[in-house]
Amino acid sequence: xxxxxxxxxxxxxxxxxxxxxxxxxxxxxxxxxxxxxxxxxxxxxxxxxxxxxxxxxxxxxxxxxxxxxxxxxxxxxxxxxxxxxxxxxxxxxxxxxxxxxxxxxxxxxxxxxxxxxxxxxxxxxxxxxxxxxxxxxxxxxxxxxxxxxxxxxxxxxxxxxxxxxxxxxxxxxxxxxxxxxxxxxxxxxxxxxxxxxxxxxxxxxxxxxxxxxxxxxxxxxxxxxxxxxxxxxxxxxxxxxxxxxxxxxxxxxxxxxxxxxxxxxxxxxxxxxxxxxxxxxxxxxxxxxxxxxxxxxxxxxxxxxxxxxxxxxxxxxxxxxxxxxxxxxxxxxxxxxxxxxxxxxxxxxxxxxxxxxxxxxxxxxxxxxxxxxxxxxxxxxxxxxxxxxxxxxxxxxxxxxxxxxxxxxx
Amino acid sequence: xxxxxxxxxxxxxxxxxxxxxxxxxxxxxxxxxxxxxxxxxxxxxxxxxxxxxxxxxxxxxxxxxxxxxxxxxxxxxxxxxxxxxxxxxxxxxxxxxxxxxxxxxxxxxxxxxxxxxxxxxxxxxxxxxxxxxxxxxxxxxxxxxxxxxxxxxxxxxxxxxxxxxxxxxxxxxxxxxxxxxxxxxxxxxxxxxxxxxxxxxxxxxxxxxxxxxxxxxxxxxxxxxxxxxxxxxxxxxxxxxxxxxxxxxxxxxxxxxxxxxxxxxxxxxxxxxxxxxxxxxxxxxxxxxxxxxxxxxxxxxxxxxxxxxxxxxxxxxxxxxxxxxxxxxxxxxxxxxxxxxxxxxxxxxxxxxxxxxxxxxxxxxxxxxxxxxxxxxxxxxxxxxxxxxxxxxxxxxxxxxxxxxxxxxxxxxxxxxxxxxxxxxxxxxxxxxxxxxxxxxxx
Numbered sequence: 041x042x043x044x045x046x047x048x049x050x051x052x053x054x055x056x057x058x059x060x061x062x063x064x065x066x067x068x069x070x071x072x073x074x075x076x077x078x079x080x081x082x083x084x085x086x087x088x089x090x091x092x093x094x095x096x097x098x099x100x101x102x103x104x105x106x107x108x109x110x111x112x113x114x115x116x117x118x119x120x121x122x123x124x125x126x127x128x129x130x131x132x133x134x135x136x137x138x139x140x141x142x143x144x145x146x147x148x149x150x151x152x153x154x155x156x157x158x159x160x161x162x163x164x165x166x167x168x169x170x171x172x173x174x175x176x177x178x179x180x181x182x183x184x185x186x187x188x189x190x191x192x193x194x195x196x197x198x199x200x201x202x203x204x205x206x207x208x209x210x211x212x213x214x215x216x217x218x219x220x221x222x223x224x225x226x227x228x229x230x231x232x233x234x235x236x237x238x239x240x241x242x243x244x245x246x247x248x249x250x251x252x253x254x255x256x257x258x259x260x261x262x263x264x265x266x267x268x269x270x271x272x273x274x275x276x277x278x279x280x281x282x283x284x285x286x287x288x289x290x291x292x293x294x295x296x297x298x299x300x301x302x303x304x305x306x307x308x309x310x311x312x313x314x315x316x317x318x319x320x321x322x323x324x325x326x327x328x329x330x331x332x333x334x335x336x337x338x339x340x341x342x343x344x345x346x347x348x349x350x351x352x353x354x355x356x357x358x359x360x361x362x363x364x365x366x367x368x369x370x371x372x373x374x375x376x377x378x379x380x381x382x383x384x385x386x387x388x389x390x391x392x393x394x395x396x397x398x399x400x401x402x403x404x405x406x407x408x409x410x411x412x413x414x415x416x417x418x419x420x421x422x423x424x425x426x427x428x429x430x431x432x433x434x435x436x437x438x439x440x441x442x443x444x445x446x447x448x449x450x
Numbered sequence: 451x452x453x454x455x456x457x458x459x460x461x462x463x464x465x466x467x468x469x470x471x472x473x474x475x476x477x478x479x480x481x482x483x484x485x486x487x488x489x490x491x492x493x494x495x496x497x498x499x500x501x502x503x504x505x506x507x508x509x510x511x512x513x514x515x516x517x518x519x520x521x522x523x524x525x526x527x528x529x530x531x532x533x534x535x536x537x538x539x540x541x542x543x544x545x546x547x548x549x550x551x552x553x554x555x556x557x558x559x560x561x562x563x564x565x566x567x568x569x570x571x572x573x574x575x576x577x578x579x580x581x582x583x584x585x586x587x588x589x590x591x592x593x594x595x596x597x598x599x600x601x602x603x604x605x606x607x608x609x610x611x612x613x614x615x616x617x618x619x620x621x622x623x624x625x626x627x628x629x630x631x632x633x634x635x636x637x638x639x640x641x642x643x644x645x646x647x648x649x650x651x652x653x654x655x656x657x658x659x660x661x662x663x664x665x666x667x668x669x670x671x672x673x674x675x676x677x678x679x680x681x682x683x684x685x686x687x688x689x690x691x692x693x694x695x696x697x698x699x700x701x702x703x704x705x706x707x708x709x710x711x712x713x714x715x716x717x718x719x720x721x722x723x724x725x726x727x728x729x730x731x732x733x734x735x736x737x738x739x740x741x742x743x744x745x746x747x748x749x750x751x752x753x754x755x756x757x758x759x760x761x762x763x764x765x766x767x768x769x770x771x772x773x774x775x776x777x778x779x780x781x782x783x784x785x786x787x788x789x790x791x792x793x794x795x796x797x798x799x800x801x802x803x804x805x806x807x808x809x810x811x812x813x814x815x816x817x818x819x820x821x822x823x824x825x826x827x828x829x830x831x832x833x834x835x836x837x838x839x840x841x842x843x844x845x846x847x848x849x850x851x852x853x854x855x856x857x858x859x860x861x862x863x864x865x866x867x868x869x870x871x872x873x874x875x876x877x878x879x880x881x882x883x884x885x886x887x888x889x890x891x892x893x
Contacts, residue, residue: 091607091610092606092609098505141512142515150752150753153753172874173871175871176871178874179874
């Protein structure tokens with residue numbers, strides 16, 4: 041019994057722990073990344089049968105591969121990356137080119153081999169590379185980074201499940217109910233790595249915890265696995281940049297026109313959230329910046345508003361001057377105590393400072409003012425994780441991963 | 451019941467079930483390909499395995515893992531043809547035997563139920579002559595002709611079902627001592643050991659079949675001995691590369707070599723017949739497999755099997771005309787070795803690794819780097835415009851922290867090969883070098 045409790049504690053611990061590993065130059069390189077392509081993942085699902093000659097579920101494997109591909113693309117686009125789909129562009133070129141197709145197979149094999157090395161690496165930092173052969177595929181799609189994924193899973197046949205139940209019943213009967221033995225009917229794992237398109241270095245790596253049971257024949261489960269694994273990959277825009285837009289009032293049509301005129305941005309490409317602006321695209325950011333710049337260009341005096349103070353704070357923060365950034369945000373808060381984004385900015389900065397109590401206070405206030413903002417849940421999850429509150433962290437992480445609100449077009 | 455009696459009882463019961471399940475098929479009961487006599491259950495199983503195999507084949511096709519060289523493929527079929535003609539098969543059944551080369555550096559060959567025989571480039575690269583090729587081919591043809599995959603699967607099913615029933619019976623007593631999981635583990639090991647590979651009798655039979663067929667088709671059966679020597683040498687030198695099917699799942703190669711020797715001794719008449727036949731030409735074999743060998747060097751390099759790659763370079767030097775490329779590969783291997791000690795340890799046998807470990811690391815690294823430089827220089831002597839070598843030297847200089855020289859060689863590479871597929875990585879190097887140079891200038 042004690043052993044079973046230990047396993048549960050271990051599972052909970054693993055579920056709460058970060059499994060992310062990074063290349064030492066990840067932070068530097070990640071800032072330059074604009075475009076990303078997800079390579080079709082290799083997924084193998086096996087049905088374990090009573091007779092022993094297990095069956096490979098090819099169709100389920102293909103379906104899972106498609107789901108993972110789509111989920112990763114969607115999540116990365118959600119984070120502001122320009123996703124170049126391999127399936128519609130370079131995919132055909134690769135399939136037609138005999139050597140390119142083999143090179144890709146080889147790269148995937150090498151990636152699978154590197155995963156073993158990666159699992160052996162202690163600590164969160166590592167240096168592993170797929171080499172310059174990656175260039176061919178990064179060039180085909182025009183991507184800065186390529187995402188590689190590989191997964192495997194199993195499900196048991198009816199006979200095998202029946203055997204498990206019978207075994208469980210026999211053990212329970214023999215031990216007079218003191219031992220409850222339960223066999224898992226399915227399981228799965230998924231590994232995802234982000235690879236530098238320039239030199240093939242693996243920049244970032246994460247995996248879906250195999251200690252948790254995943255049925256990879258279920259589309260919803262597979263999608264959730266992929267979302268979970270990529271969830272901790274940073275968005276294209278830095279947190280401060282998102283918050284600048286959050287802090288700003290909704291852009292009026294007139295302001296948008298000014299901005300558009302300044303940078304020649306076609307209206308139809310602009311998408312943004314009208315209210316919270318929690319999720320923004322590259323174009324939205326350009327537009328907002330253009331609006332701000334446009335205002336300055338038109339010679340208007342920039343008043344000491346929440347917006348200008350937040351911008352100042354963001355600049356200080358990007359320069360690494362957290363003390364002055366906090367000062368600017370505190371000032372902004374004095375002008376607008378009900379601004380959820382400013383609370384969130386302060387939560388993030390205090391988190392970086394290691395002041396977890398203050399960070400928690402601001403994050404919770406931000407959620408109280410605007411519970412629909414997933415970023416606030418993401419920050420709160422990280423705070424709880426640092427505090428060792430794994431169950432709470434997981435709860436907040438789930439809220440962070442909830443689907444993004446529909447974004448109306450301006 | 452005396453202490454220990456329950457365990458003895460269950461062990462005895464387990465062994466009974468295992469042996470009852472595992473010994474069901476003797477070679478006498480086997481129905482060869484093209485003959486009638488398979489039961490309905492066997493027919494059904496065969497169809498299922500075939501369907502699964504075809505799906506795997508389709509997946510392999512989409513990955514383009516086959517080495518496509520028309521002349522070589524035709525040659526392999528040409529060697530196989532007399533073997534097939536000696537069997538009781540219809541023409542359409544013979545046509546199902548498709549022999550192809552897999553771009554895989556491990557030493558392996560495999561036979562599928564569909565009649566497809568796959569030679570890994572790794573095994574083809576190691577063979578020295580057509581007779582050795584004929585031995586492997588005869589062995590694999592035996593597996594297809596005698597439907598070993600089908601009987602293996604049926605045998606596996608019997609053993610697995612036996613094992614699982616035993617697992618159920620053993621679980622409760624194991625639970626009493628608080629080790630319900632152990633019944634899985636302990637039996638699992640025994641179970642795994644009992645079902646590995648086709649089994650000794652099938653492998654021994656396939657070897658004997660190959661030897662018999664070789665004499666009939668004019669090949670020297672004594673080549674089997676030198677073939678086993680290659681495998682044994684592989685096992686002595688490497689840890690990696692011997693994990694593969696042809697070597698590890700079969701009876702030990704020493705035992706197989708012994709069996710082949712005994713067969714040769716007991717069949718002098720057949721050897722005599724063979725002596726009267728024209729010897730198979732070795733030059734043709736070497737010429738036709740040269741392309742595979744060169745590609746296998748690259749594959750070994752890509753999969754970080756450096757000493758396999760190096761051994762192959764040494765082996766084909768003098769045979770293959772493309773010396774420049776071989777020197778370039780040699781340079782690449784030696785350049786990478788100092789940074790890949792973990793991989794070297796994984797690849798080499800403990801004995802070989804100890805030899806490397808004995809040498810002081812810095813001294814060893816320097817020796818490798820010097821050899822890399824020397825090999826690159828030799829490549830440039832043969833072809834001053836060999837672009838890849840300039841890139842290799844660029845990397846070499848970068849490792850040596852000689853930034854100016856590294857940049858010079860990278861630029862030369864791009865000048866010679868402006869459309870290189872790896873242009874981006876070279877440009878990245880040049881950018882990094884520029885940054886480093888600027889930093890150095892500031893400090």
